[in-house]
Amino acid sequence: MLIVQDLRTKQRYWKTSEPGKNDFGPGQIIMKFGEQLRTSVIKEYQWYYIAYDELKQQLKTDWATPPSKSNPKGKRKEWTEDDESKFIGRLEQELDKVHTKQKVKAIEISRRIAASEKEVGDVVARLDNRGPVGRDGNAQNDDAPTEEEFMMLEEDLSDIIADVHDLAKFVSLNYTGFQKIIKKHDKQTKWMLKPVFATRLKAKPFFKDNYDADIVKLSKLYDIVRTRGNPVKGDSAAGGSQGNFIRNTTKYWVHPDNITEVKLIILKHLPVLVFNANKEFEPKDSAITSIYYDNPETWDLYEGRLKKSEGAEAIRMRWYGDVDTETIFVERKTHREDWTGEKSVKARFNIKEKNMNAYLKGDLLPEALFEKARKDGKKSAKQIDEDERLAKEIQYSVIQKGYKPVCRSFYNRTAFQLPADARVRISLDTELTMVREDNLDGRQRSGDNWRRMDIGIDYPFSQLPAEDIERFPYAVLEVKLQTQAGQEPPEWVRELIASHLVEAVPKFSKFIHGTATLFPTRINLLPFWMPQMDVDIRKPVTQHFGIRRPGHSAQSSTSDDDEDDEDSDDEQYVEEGEGSQSSTALGSSDENLNRLREAREIENRAPGNELDIEEQMAAQPLDDEDEPLYDSDDEDNESDKIAEARHSGSWMYYPLLMKKHARMAGQHIIRTVDSMRKPNPVPRNGMISALGNGKITSKKFKAPKGKKIHVPVRVEPKVYFAAERTYLSWIEISVFIASAATLLLNFDHQPTVGALIGSGMFTLSAIASLIYCMAIYVIRSRAIRSRKAIKYHDSVGPSVIAFLFLAAFVINVIVQAHARGYIQMSWLD
Incomplete structure (x- = not known):
């Protein structure tokens, strides 16, 4: 870059x-x-x-051969x-x-x-x-x-x-x-x-x-x-000790160059959340480790979370600190679609590490697991019942569906939040690492244990082979808000997420990314952010936002120092910036x-x-809006088919080649017509005009051969109803046209040739409309059910149908004019 x-x-x-x-x-x-x-x-x-x-x-x-006209480069010793x-x-x-x-x-x-x-x-x-405070408001x-x-x-x-x-x-x-x-x-x-x-x-x-x-x-x-x-005082663990909690979360990537600056900006508005203020901070205090489970044969939990299917679950075992901790949290995330009226929920209960293997194998039943908790009476009976029900459901899923440990995530988390106030909670996860936990290739990583024991919190885990580990290159910023309906986040939060310091990546998941990267031969459906891993997420400073030294104007932000490439x-x-001389007297x-x-x-x-530069560019129209951003709907793309046909000498080579050239010619004609029809886009401000000629080009991401990129598509019941309404509207139009054809045919006692021609044209138009709407409805319904990110609008079909209607109408006018003697056409006599 x-x-x-x-x-x-x-x-x-x-x-x-x-x-x-x-x-x-x-x-x-x-x-x-x-x-x-x-x-x-x-x-x-x-x-x-x-x-x-x-x-x-x-x-x-020194020069061995100095540069000369005959040898401009010369040669050094x-x-x-x-x-x-x-x-x-x-x-x-x-x-x-x-x-x-x-x-x-x-x-x-x-x-x-x-x-x-x-x-x-x-x-x-x-x-x-x-x-005591006096009447003037000051202390005496x-x-x-x-x-x-x-x-x-x-x-x-x-x-x-x-x-x-x-x-x-x-x-x-x-x-x-x-x-x-x-x-x-x-x-x-x-x-x-x-x-x-x-x-x-x-x-x-x-x-x-x-x-x-x-x-x-x-x-x-x-x-x-x-x-x-x-x-603000309160229980720092408030919100973390409860079993079920709901949050609205937005995720961002932060480049390593900007991690410290982001932390310093946030701490000026929110304090670092410390659970034990009397204890000196240690590196292990920020360590969080999670082990995700899935069925290595079907990967149903992975695909469910990736596709955001209704009721999709994620099961993980989490602990805080080093591996010597005794308390393990068994968690289950359940995704709920918005149209259901429910929110996605994370539920969990804690268990001793020594009981984990027995619990996951079914040797230790949940009734025995919570027997001591009932006797102690530290939790309410209702809460214990909920935890016990959750433990039964997770144990049943692990045993019956064959869930095994597949992926571990490790990171150091810095959380920012007011104690006992979860309205704004921001966490920054650094040194994010994913590690394999499976035994699929014959290597006994975890064996019969519920987790592998050869690693702890010793990042960067240099003892592991390259195929067992994925070190994520960025930090992950999570902004968790609990605001009332219609209430906006604080101004400083909006400025932070719109700044050059972060890159929005909605629905990013550590479990999905780790599984997709650690099992390249077993996972064929990739998350949409995978192509972004090869793109530099750093952005130039677009606004004076960052750490300011006291006494400096707003024009001298220390964040303008050295955004090196x-x-x-x-x-x-x-x-990068002229305000880098930040340390002045x-x-x-x-x-x-x-x-x-x-x-x-x-x-x-x-x-x-x-809007920052990236958001303004995203808001501009692209050169070709009909082209999908991700080319991964077909496992075998056109180029691969042509190459294979040519290599094998198949007779399909020339038909496929002609089809490709015909499609490219058609696209070229459409783009030429669109460029003549569309006006030149006007830049929103000087920021976009500074990017060059104002033309924005989009990069088309292509999935590796044999794999597909899953792009999130929002599917609600009203989407199906919208497709049905469009289908019924086309049928209604077709019925009207067919009725007009019937009326022309039965208008006279003895139909003439002209009436037969006009009725036939309208009948053909009605049949074409019916066939088109049925085909489009089937295609769209299948795409909606499979959540494909395809082009759902059609700019060609309706134009063709409208042209047929127009042709039928013109021919009928000509026929009727001849029948009334206004024009003479021998072929109609």
């Missing part, structure tokens, strides 16, 4: 890098990674970035051992420089957080000890904290948050620089340095810190200051307070949720 900047409009956009196909007009520039690195420098770190250009220059040896030694020495210096700066800055941030904890604690203590105790103190604390915390963001960007850009310079070294010198240098990176892992512990602390402090010492052979990049305290007040006022009157 390339980032292209239009110098006239100052707009930037991503463009796929295709050798020989890139077309950049005048006034558009593309920069290489070195230039991107220089323009993304943060002031505080400007002397600590990798010296990428110098390292790249060191890879060039061979790379020697001495050159390699010097290069490695310089690379070690750069690695040590970056690692030292990252380590020192991380320690500084930790100390600043500790100092802020003390300051916030002192202010809260003074707040708790304040005297002079030592009570003032609004200015809280604003200063909020400013300090915002500055620390910006520091965390800048450090994460610094680390990300340098890590990319090291990867690129190693790749360039191996490519140019033919000396393989990548495996050796990977060991050096492990010794100085400046890129390994994920700052989760700092984010948890900052979230708690910022929530206290934001609420002026009165954070993925690795490519040409290594071409473009300047702060002014006086009074000026900072005024600027902070202004910033808060600007945030309060933030504009509405505008």
Whole structure:
């Protein structure tokens, strides 16, 4: 992918890098990674970035044959051992420089957080000890904290948050620089340095810190200051301990470059959900593991969840933390169609790990499982009855339908939510990994146990073979809302999901993705997002939304720093932002307070949720609206049939080839007519016009041979009724035309030749209409039942039928005119 900047409009956009196909007009520039690195420098770190250009220059040896007219490229000397030694020495210096700066800055941030904890604690203590409030609304105790103190604390915390963001960007850009310079070294010198240098990176892992512990602390402090010492209190487990709960969830992908920024943005509005505030945060606290069950012969649970069939279920065993936990949650998700009036439900109960095998094999019945719970009386009898009924249903399904463990999902979750308030709950799942749990290929992974025991939470699970693991490249953001009817989500949530930081992927499922990728020879029906895995989801910054340092205007967002591109052979990049100099000196305290007040006022009157580039492009008409986005309805496509016929020498080769060319000619004629008929689309705003000529092209995703891509199609009872109403309307028209034919035939006592011709034409039109509507109804009904994403409208059939009606009407007028002597036609006499 390339980032292209239009110098006239100052707009930037991503463009796929295709050798020989890139077309950049005048006034558009593309920069290489070195230039991107220089323009993304943060002031505080400007002397600590990798010296990428110098390292790249060191890879060039002296000329053996200087360039000349006869040999423009020339020839350089061979790379020697001495050159390699010097290069490695310089690379070690750069690695040590970056690692030292990252380590020192991380320690500084930790100390600043500790100092802020003390300051916030002192202010809260003074707040708790304040005297009674007077008539003016202020505390009578002079030592009570003032609004200015809280604003200063909020400013300090915002500055620390910006520091965390800048450090994460610094680390990300340098890590990319090291990867690129190693790749360039191996490519140019033919000396393989990548495996050796990977060991050096492990010794100085400046890129390994994920700052989760700092984010948890900052979230708690910022929530206290934001609420002026009165954070929302309640049971953090509220909503999680109940057996049945309903949520409306929308899912998004987040690129690794944007994960820390997304976390920092959310914590300024919602605190990190911590179940045990008295316990120090540990990495295992965020680990969640689930094992999904299915029948490896039929894959009915997989296909049911993929097709979103009414009543489709998913059964999984989930635990939190490491594998040594004793509590396992047995869960069942049930999908309900909207037209049923019910909501999809997730129900679960907990069980001890030592009882799992006996329960799943049927040796331990649910009555015995809940016997102790009934005696303890900690739960209501109604809740125990519901859990017991659920346990019976899941046990029956596992035993009778042959469900086995097939796929494990592991991720670290950061949840944001007000305690005891589930109206807005946001979770971000990072390091998402899917692992095989089956024994289908003869390898005993889980054996007779309900799960495999050779892995825990030691991501990235390097001990596993490549065929057993799928490491998902993005984080998954889930926005869960419980709003009343007609109520909109908070403004900041709408701004976040419309920003460049996330990519919407509705109905994404870890179970579906893991099963589809881990069993490529057994799964033939793929989810619709699979083709997107080869598309870079990063988008250019389209609005000033992100982490802002206190005292900076809204035009200098730190999110504009360094959206570096993925690795490519040409290594071409473009300047990402002019506001990357985010770390500047702060002014006086009074000026900072005024600027902070202004910033808060600007945030309060933030504009509405505008469409980003991707959404605006999606809203524009495509070049060919009749072409489906996914070409996967037929398992054997036309090209494969032609190739097979040609290879085997079949007589069907030439008919198939002629059919293909005829279809392509017809499509070309239709497109030509449409282009003459349709006006040129007018861009919605300058953002779209900056993308080039304003023409939007769509990529047509094609499924691998032998597989199909399932595209979600919304099917409700009214869809069937609509097809029936269309069918009945066509029949009604056909009956009217047939009645007209009968009337013409019986108008006179002795029908004339003209009456027979006119009646015959109308009769043929009525028969053609009946045949057409019956065929279309059958085709549409089958497609609706199978939920195929096909073109349900027909632009050809109705036109042909209308032409037949018109021809019958014209011929009847001519015949009647001849019968009345207005015109003379010998063939009618």
